[in-house]
Amino acid sequence: MATINKTRSVRTHEGAKARAFTPEQALKRALMNCMLWEDQFYEDGVAIGERIGALVPKVAPETVAAMAIEAREDMKLRHAPLLIVREMARHETHRGFVADTLERVIQRPDELTEFLAIYWADALGPMQQRKKAAVSAQAKKGLARAFAKFDAYQLAKYDRDGAVRLRDVLFITHAKPKDEAQEKVWKQLVDGALSPPDTWEVALSGGADKKAAFERLIADKKLGALALLRNLRNMQLAGVPKQTIGKALDEMRTDRVLPYRFIAAAQHAPDLEPELEHAMFRSIEGHAKLKGKTRLLVDVSGSMDSMISARSTMRRLDAACGLAVLAREIGEDVEVFTFSNHVKKVPSRRGFALRDAIVQSQPHMGTELGKAIREVDQKGVRLIVFTDEQSHDRVDAPKGVGYMVNVASYQHGVGEGDWRRVDGFSEKILDWIIASESA
Template identity: 70%
Template sequence: MVRLNKIVRAFTHEGARAVRFTPEMELKRALMNCLLWEKQFYEDGVAIADRIAALVPKVAPARVAQLAIEAREVMKLRHAPLLVIREMARSEKHRALVADTLAQVIQRPDEMTELLAIYWADALGPQQQRKRQPVSAQVKKGLARALTKFDAYQLAKYDRDGAVRIRDVLFLVHAKPRDADQAKVWKQLVDGELASPDTWEVSLSAGKCKRETFERLIAEKKLGGLALLRNLRLMQTAQVPRETIAGAIEAMRTDRILPYRFITAARYAPDFEPELEAAMLKSVKDHVRLSGRTRLLIDVSGSMFTALSAQSEMTRAEAACGLAILAREICDEVEIFTFSNEVVKVPPRRGFALRDAIINSQPHGGTYLGKAVAEIDRKGDRLIVFTDEQSHDQVPEPKARGTMVNVASYQHGVGHGAWTRVNGFSEAVVAWIAASETALN
């Protein structure tokens, strides 16, 4: 006799009994951390994409649309929200929301071409020839509305060679320009006559002297903060004077850059660690504060030392260190612990010294999150856990305000009871925690 009413149990990749989620919760977990089609420590990226595709029809249309928008606007993801919209277009009950969702999700011109590449990916033949199936009316409407967002500079910057070009989108959707000026820009796009934008990428690829290019961009204040951090090593190689680079770091805007960006920059340009640390601490000076007592618990197991994405040089552990540096500065009272096989309290250091203390606190082995929570959680405190949730052991309910910040897209997670879940790492994590607590009071 076949037993139909079987109990189906879920487990993490490390073997702990996991929490079973609703389809909506599963979709959010998979989506909010998903750098689409990229391999993670435990799961293949294709499996994660397939899971997203299977979950979309099971979740209410309005909620799916909301999650796609949140993934783009809050989590800053680009490909995964487009996959969600492509799956919405397949579903009869979801497709009515496709145009509105697509118009809001697309924030860069090249996202229009990427959406079409995803849309047509199913139709790859044996010789990898794209059989371009008809695009749905809702997708065309959304793309047409998105096209009107962009000016000549943006179109020129992101009009790159590929199987689908921005002008192909223009021909496909028959969009109407806002005015005569936009009509002129679109004609220049079609004719290949848009002027190249003055960006550091264009200047360097044009074969100009790298040192002169960087010095000019710094002098003209055309090198933004993130671009400056990403190019420190290249500027050193190009022999840009140290005082020029140091002055640019000192003068850069830091209000939208959180600590983990500086941590990654310092890994590749350690000579500028003093200047980077000063800029990093300045970046959190006016951040929203967390009142009361906070305990921060950071996963330093082996899986946390994989990159956040194939395009990123930052690991999950570095992102966690950035959160710890931020917490040290903005919490009224804070204690920081790491966990892997053991639980270790980190000394009360600041800046890069705190990063070093976290990374070197213990060997990077297993993931005994349940044991760590049981050991350090106490009533009256806020407990924030930064982890990929792949625990060996079951995680108990928090005694007070417990927040589980999950940085991976794995199907199953841990933490039974009244945990507040933050799916995905964002620059807004700490601000979100403060806002959610305010709303509850």
């Protein structure tokens, strides 16, 4: 008779022995890098979304709520936290946390409508029919509280055509305005009478001369840092003088912009690399220092070349390069290595030169992570690995302090022993390492 009482062996997508995670750990892995319903290199977005839904009721409700808030506020994810709240609303054990969590994770008016679209996403029939489906009392309460956070400018900016409109949210939630001024704004919203906001999207879509529109927006400081970075190529095509763009980059606020944003921008405006690099270094000024000796292992395997989002041209490798640039600048003693089929030490460079050295260090093929860790001397150093964890080979325990920074949402990860695991990528990763070691 065959034996069925066996422990099921789990493997990465590349075949290495993987480690089992608790439901809480598995939910965090799936969530913190999740661009909702978008495919990744090894797994499709629907499967990742379904896994999140299945894990929510297995994790304590207060933990799920905190995780959704962390995903929105620290990891800057917009849609995946809304899916988390939808799943919370479906389970009696979690419903009591829905209103507070939803109010917290909704930070833009369009997230009100996105939540309802996600809430009704798996209902049958056309959207007009789905709108008749009941919305839970806790969800209505959270939406109503969130709606009251936004002023006329914000509501006008995000009052867009779509299957679900902002006025639909008002009708469904029966939100109460806090005063007469807000009541007037909401009536204008319902009547379609809000004044168009002076944004770059409106300025450029209204038929105005693009060169003149960009120059006015720059002069009036109406372009935020991310909008400026995303529009560099459009400005060049419109004929905005390079010195005007350079001055805008020199004057932009950089305190909330991570290096990988500058790396992504340079792909579209390579002739502005000197100005972008200068702004990138300004964004790092005053950052807390990573003390002691650090070795970085950056995954340059083929799967790291996949895009973070279907609407983005930024690869997971670009994000890893951005973290490496940051670590190089704030670290007292940092050495950088890459791994794919081999391990390569990267020259001691800074900024975009470090990015180039990482990307060009070797062919982007397999994921021999275990081999890389065994070959890099770990004596007396802090080892930080930036990877999607889909290794071919066994990954041993770190010999010293080891951090496994996972930059994908895949179900299974690697690493025997006491790896300190970090899921997601943001400016908070190195902050967290510095804070945890100084505690």
